[in-house]
Amino acid sequence: MAVTVILGTQWGDEGKGKIVDLLSDNYDIVARYQGGANAGHTVVINGKKFILHLIPSGILHPNTVCVIGNGTVIDPDALINEINMLEQEGIHVKNRLLISHKAHLIMPYHKLLDTLSESTRSQKAIGTTGRGIGPAYIDKFSRVGIRIVDLLNKEDFAAKLRFNLNEKNNILKALYHTEELNIDEIIDKYLEFDKIIDPYIKDTTTYLNQAIADSKSILAEGAQGAMLDVDHGTYPFVTSSNPTVGGACTGLGIPPTAINRIIGVVKAYSTRVGNGPFPTEQNNSDGDMLRKYGDEFGSTTGRPRRCGWLDLFALKYSAMINGFEEIAITKIDVLTNFDKIKICTGYKYQGKELKTFPADNQTLDQVECQYTELPSWKSIPKNAKVFSDLPLEMKKYVEFIEQYLGRRVCLISTGPGRDEIVKV
Ligand code: GDP
Ligand code: IMO
Ligand code: MG
Numbered sequence: 001m002a003v004t005v006i007l008g009t010q011w012g013d014e015g016k017g018k019i020v021d022l023l024s025d026n027y028d029i030v031a032r033y034q035g036g037a038n039a040g041h042t043v044v045i046n047g048k049k050f051i052l053h054l055i056p057s058g059i060l061h062p063n064t065v066c067v068i069g070n071g072t073v074i075d076p077d078a079l080i081n082e083i084n085m086l087e088q089e090g091i092h093v094k095n096r097l098l099i100s101h102k103a104h105l106i107m108p109y110h111k112l113l114d115t116l117s118e119s120t121r122s123q124k125a126i127g128t129t130g131r132g133i134g135p136a137y138i139d140k141f142s143r144v145g146i147r148i149v150d151l152l153n154k155e156d157f158a159a160k161l162r163f164n165l166n167e168k169n170n171i172l173k174a175l176y177h178t179e180e181l182n183i184d185e186i187i188d189k190y191l192e193f194d195k196i197i198d199p200y201i202k203d204t205t206t207y208l209n210q211a212i213a214d215s216k217s218i219l220a221e222g223a224q225g226a227m228l229d230v231d232h233g234t235y236p237f238v239t240s241s242n243p244t245v246g247g248a249c250t251g252l253g254i255p256p257t258a259i260n261r262i263i264g265v266v267k268a269y270s271t272r273v274g275n276g277p278f279p280t281e282q283n284n285s286d287g288d289m290l291r292k293y294g295d296e297f298g299s300t301t302g303r304p305r306r307c308g309w310l311d312l313f314a315l316k317y318s319a320m321i322n323g324f325e326e327i328a329i330t331k332i333d334v335l336t337n338f339d340k341i342k343i344c345t346g347y348k349y350q351g352k353e354l355k356t357f358p359a360d361n362q363t364l365d366q367v368e369c370q371y372t373e374l375p376s377w378k379s380i381p382k383n384a385k386v387f388s389d390l391p392l393e394m395k396k397y398v399e400f401i402e403q404y405l406g407r408r409v410c411l412i413s414t415g416p417g418r419d420e421i422v423k424v
Helices: 014-022 074-086 109-121 133-142 148-150 154-174 182-199 205-212 246-251 286-296 314-321 332-337 361-366 394-407
Strands: 003-008 029-032 041-045 048-052 065-068 097-100 218-221 259-267 271-274 307-309 325-328 340-349 368-375 408-413 421-423
Touching: 003 014, 003 246, 014 041, 014 218, 014 259, 014 408, 029 205, 065 205, 065 332, 074 182, 074 408, 097 205, 097 246, 097 286, 133 271, 148 154, 148 182, 154 182, 205 218, 205 246, 259 314, 286 307, 286 332, 307 361, 314 340, 325 394, 332 394, 340 394, 368 394, 394 408
Parallel strands: 003 218, 003 259, 029 065, 029 218, 065 097, 259 325, 325 408
Antiparallel strands: 041 048, 271 307, 340 368, 408 421
8 A cells, every 4th residue: 555646648637537536435545746726627426527626536535535735836715615615515624634734825916927927928828727826836946935834923924925025016016017916915815714724734744654654545646737747748838837746756745665556647639728739739620529529628717628639659758757557548438429530659850750759849839740540439338347348449449559658558438427437
C-alpha cells in the first residue's frame, strides 16, 4: 500500500474525475497536488453530475479522506461554494477534508490581474480560465505569496497583504487604469474565510507521510494534463504548475519512492481549451462531431473545447516524462459515431520525420501529422464489463495504442457514468 498517481496525459479534461472517483473506494486518502479552481473534474453517479474544482474527486466516497495539498492555490470563494454544494447534496465534508497549511491563497488581485493581463497581452492570449492561477503562482515563486498558515497571525497577514496590495494597486492603476482594491474589505473577507476553513487546516505533509508509514493507501489526483505542464507542456500556452508526476512529490511533500503506481488518463481523441499548438486539431466536420458527441464544453468555463484525433506522438512524450505503465482510456464511446478513426503516429517537419517532441511552438504549429486510419465500430454492447465484451474494431484500436506506447491499458471508459467501465 503506497501512493498511486492518476494524471492527465494530454491537455486536460481527459476524464480524470471519473477515473479517480472509480478507484477511490480502494484508497484511504485522495489528494490533489497542484492547480486550483481552474480544474473541473466531473463525476456522474446515477445520472447526477458533480463538478469538482478544488476538492478531490474521492469526496463522493463516504469513507475517503480528501487532502488539498501544499502545491495547490486556493480561492476561498471557490472552496466555500464547493463545500456548500457538497453539503447541500448530503455529502459531508467535515472531518473528511484536510487543507495544507502551506497551500497558497488566491487573492482578489490575482483574479483581476489574470483577466487584465490576458486582455492586453502583446502576443496571443493564453486563454486562461481567469481563476487567478498564474498570478498566484507568480507570487509564490516571487516569495510574496500569502499562505493558509499566514491567516493564523492576523497582524502578520495584514502586513503581508498591505505590502502586496501596494504593489498590485500601482500596477492596476498605472498599467490597467482600473480602480484600486480596498485593503480592509480584503482583510475582512479573508478573516471570515479563515473562520470557515479553520477546522480543515492541517499539516498535510506530516499527515500523508504518517499515512504512508502506517501502510495506508493514497491516490494522488492530478489536475490539468502533461501538455499543460509549465516545464514540459507547450509553453507558454500552459498552466502555471506541474501536473506531471514530479508535481505529486513537491505538491504533497512525499518522496518519489512512495509512488508505486502511475495511471495516465488518455481520452480516446484529443481536446484542448484555450490557445496554443494542437497538431491533430480538426477544424472541420470531424472536429465538430467530436465536440458534439463528446459534449466537449469546458467544465469550468463552459468554453467549447477544440477537438482533434488522438496524438500518439505527443502521448509517447507524455509517457516518457510521467513514466506511467498503465493507461485508463476514456470517452471511447464518442468514436462510435465515426466510420473511420484517425490516429497520429508521428510528425513531419519540412519533409523530415521528427524523432522527439519539439519544444518550440513555431515548429509545432507547422508539423504535418502522419495518420493511420482504423475502422470504427457500430455500437458498444450495453453492460460491457470486460475486454472480451467489446467489438473487435474497438479492441484493435486499444491494442494499437498499447503497442505504440508500450504501456498497458487497465481501464476503458464507455460513458460518463460510474458504472460505464470496462476492466482490462
Ligand atoms: P477531467 O477534468 O479530466 O476530470 O475531465 P472533465 O470532467 O473536465 O471532462 C470529461 C467529461 O467527459 C465530463 O463531462 C465527463 O462526465 C465525461 N466523461 C468521462 N468519461 C466519459 C466516457 O467514457 N464517455 C463519455 N461520453 N463521457 C465521459
Ligand atoms: P482539468 O483539471 C483543461 C488551460 C486553460 C489555458 C491554460 C492556462 O479540468 O483537466 P490557467 O487558468 O490554468 O492559467 O490556464 O490551461 N487549463 C485547462 N484546460 N482542463 C483543465 O483542468 C485546465 N486548467 C487550465 O484553458 O489554456
Ligand atoms: Mg476538466
